[in-house]
Amino acid sequence: MKHPLTKENVAIERSKKIAASLRQMRKKSSGMDMSPPSAGKPRKPGESTASRNNRIIERFKQLQAQKEINPRKIRGQLAREFDLSRQYIERVLKPYLLSVAARIRR
The missing domain is CATH 1.20.5 (Single alpha-helices involved in coiled-coils or other helix-helix interfaces)
Structure with a gap:
């Protein structure tokens, strides 16, 4: 009504x-x-949020392996590529980074 x-x-x-x-x-x-280029779309049709987050983590690993990109700028680069906010990217990456840090401490 x-x-x-x-x-x-x-x-x-x-x-x-x-x-x-x-x-x-x-x-x-x-x-x-x-619209961003096809590689930069936030989610492909039919793709779940979890699989998109996995793509973000995989891309983070690739960018970390490349030495020509400043580590401080990786999150901004991911935000541009996936058309998401840097805060969201950090929220996705935080559990991964904590697990990596825990493995290093052992």
Whole structure:
């Protein structure tokens, strides 16, 4: 059931539409509405989040093995490649890095 058309509800709906159009304009001006290359898509159709996270970890291992990439910039590189935030990349990598550190300590 829709909300009754009161002045307040109309104003709220109008502000939501304005906010959505502003977000869309920002995306277009920054070039973010263009789809990333196929290798950089966050998830392939039918792919689970776990398998995408495994792809992120595998790519992290590859970038770590390459000496020409600064280790401090690997997370940013992964964020760009997978079109995800650096915070999300760190959240995915943290359990892997902790397990590696635990293996080293043994």
